[in-house]
Amino acid sequence: MDKGYEKERFESISIKTSVVKKFRQFSRQISKSQSMTLLLMLEFFEDNGISPGENLGPKMQTLEELIKKRINGVIAILRDIEKSQTKPTVAMMESLFKEAEPKKKPLILEKNAAGKKEKIRFRETESTRFTTEGRAKR
Incomplete structure (x- = not known):
């Protein structure tokens, strides 16, 4: 039985056979009763402010990999700037100040x-x- 919902009675809703089969399979995958699975799904959509018709885009793992690649790219650019621009400029400025003393x-x-x-x-x-x-x- 579902904890906290033991005393509630069951209601029936009409759902197409193909949808029921898919829903029951999903319920077994997450190891919940059908009522609790449906409740979890509803709460998920309400909490995240999305509708089931929206596409969430790429998965979180692919987004994380993309962000890591871009961060590594930015780091490489900054290192290149430091090597090719900042260090030579500092060296030139120091040599100018040494001569100007x-x-x-x-x-x-x-x-x-x-x-x-x-x-x-x-x-x-x-x-x-x-x-x-x-x-x-x-």
Whole structure:
């Protein structure tokens, strides 16, 4: 007996013989009574919001395989972009920045022997002057 439906009475409906045979075979395949099979089918259609006349398209397994293939394709494209575009561009940018770095110029030591305390000033030949504390004036 079907659990929860023991006290309900049976009703009859008229179904064509070929459909009844197919339905009974399906009921045996899923190991349910005919009433429970029909109830499961109705609940499935209601829960998923589909009608029996709609085509669900390819099976889930084929969809999963298709999605995996496309994801692998996207990964391959991204790796190719990384190898052919990103890494060479980064290497070129690094080489440009290495060449563009200003060369360190030697500091010239200058002494003022004007009578007062000896002050030592550091200066670069072309750019920034430094004070006695060693900080650049801006």
